[in-house]
Amino acid sequence: DAGVIQSPRHEVTEMGQEVTLRCKLISGHNSLFWYRQTMMRGLELLIYFNNNVPIDDSGMPEDRFSAKMPNASFSTLKIQPSEPRDSAVYFCASTLRTLNTGELFFGEGSRLTVL
Amino acid sequence: AQRVTQPEKLLSVFKGAPVELKCNYSYSGSPELFWYVQYSRQRLQLLLRHISRESIKGFTADLNKGETSFHLKKPFAQEEDSAMYYCALSGGGYQKVTFGTGTKLQVIP
Numbered sequence: 265d266a267g268v269i270q271s272p273r274h275e276v277t278e279m280g281q282e283v284t285l286r287c288k289l290i291s292g293h294n295s296l297f298w299y300r301q302t303m304m305r306g307l308e309l310l311i312y313f314n315n316n317v318p319i320d321d322s323g324m325p326e327d328r329f330s331a332k333m334p335n336a337s338f339s340t341l342k343i344q345p346s347e348p349r350d351s352a353v354y355f356c357a358s359t360l361r362t363l364n365t366g367e368l369f370f371g372e373g374s375r376l377t378v379l
Numbered sequence: 380a381q382r383v384t385q386p387e388k389l390l391s392v393f394k395g396a397p398v399e400l401k402c403n404y405s406y407s408g409s410p411e412l413f414w415y416v417q418y419s420r421q422r423l424q425l426l427l428r429h430i431s432r433e434s435i436k437g438f439t440a441d442l443n444k445g446e447t448s449f450h451l452k453k454p455f456a457q458e459e460d461s462a463m464y465y466c467a468l469s470g471g472g473y474q475k476v477t478f479g480t481g482t483k484l485q486v487i488p
Contacts, residue, residue, distance in 0.1 A: 267422075297476060306385075306480030307465060314473050355423065365411045365469035368476060370423040 268358050270371035278379050282344040285374045287356035289337050295361045296339050297368065298331055301353040310354075313339065314361060325350075346378045381406045383468050385479035392456050393487050400451040400482050402440075402466030412442055412449040413467040415478070423465070426451075436460070456486045 269288040277283055289296055298310040311321040316333045324331070328347070333339045343350055353373045359366040382405040392398055404410060414426040427435045429442040429449060440451045449466060466479040 295473070299478070304480075307478035309475055309477060312475055319473070320475050357423075361473050365413075365474070365476060367425045367428075368415070368423075368467075372422055 268371035276377045280345045285341040287339045289358040293358035297357045299355045383479035391485045398453040398456045402449045411469045415465045417463040
C-alpha cells in the first residue's frame with residue numbers, strides 16, 4: 265500500500281480562485297481527517313469523517329470551505345473563493361477506528377499558496 | 380471541549396543532554412494521548428501512545444491525570460531526534476483527534 269495519497273503536492277493560485285485538494289485513504293480505513301498546518305497555529309482539525317459521514321466540521325473556518333467523501337476511499341477539500349490567509353499545508357490522515365483511537369496515517373500534505 | 384497545549388515552540392538541547400517536551404491537556408473524560416513526530420521531509424508519524432506504555436527510540440511519556448500532562452522524555456538526546464513533535468488527544472473510539480501547536484526539537488552536536 266502506498267499509504268495516504270494527497271494531490272496536488274503544491275498549489276499556487278490567485279485570490280478568488282477555487283482550490284480543490286484530494287485525498288485517497290488507505291484501503292480498509294474507515295475514518296478520515298483533514299488538518300491545516302501553519303506556523304502560528306500548528307495542526308488544526310478542519311473536519312473528520314467516520315464511515316463516509318462528516319462527524320464534526322466545527323473546525324472549518326467559514327463557508328468558503330467544504331469537504332466531501334463520495335466513497336470509502338476518497339475525499340476532497342474545496343476552498344471557494346480562496347484568500348491569501350488560506351495559505352498553509354493541508355494534511356489528510358486516515359485510520360481504522362475501533363474501540364480505541366487508532367494510529368493516524370498522514371499523507372505528505374498539499375502546500376497551498378494563495379497570492 | 381478538548382485542548383492540547385505545548386508551551387514551547389522551540390527547544391534546543393545539546394547532544395547527550397536530557398530532553399523533556401511538555402504537553403498539557405484539557406478534557407473532561409478519559410483521554411487517549413499520543414505523540415507524533417515529523418522529521419525533515421517526512422510524513423507525520425506516530426511516535427508513541429499512552430495506552431501502549433512503551434519506549435520508542437528511547438522516548439517515554441507518562442500520562443499524569445492529576446496534572447493533566449503527557450510530557451515526552453528522553454534521557455540522552457541524539458542528533459537524529461531533531462524534528463517537530465506534536466502531542467495529540469482523543470476522547471477514544473470514534474472521537475476527534477486534536478493536536479497541539481507542536482514543538483521543534485533541535486539537538487545541537
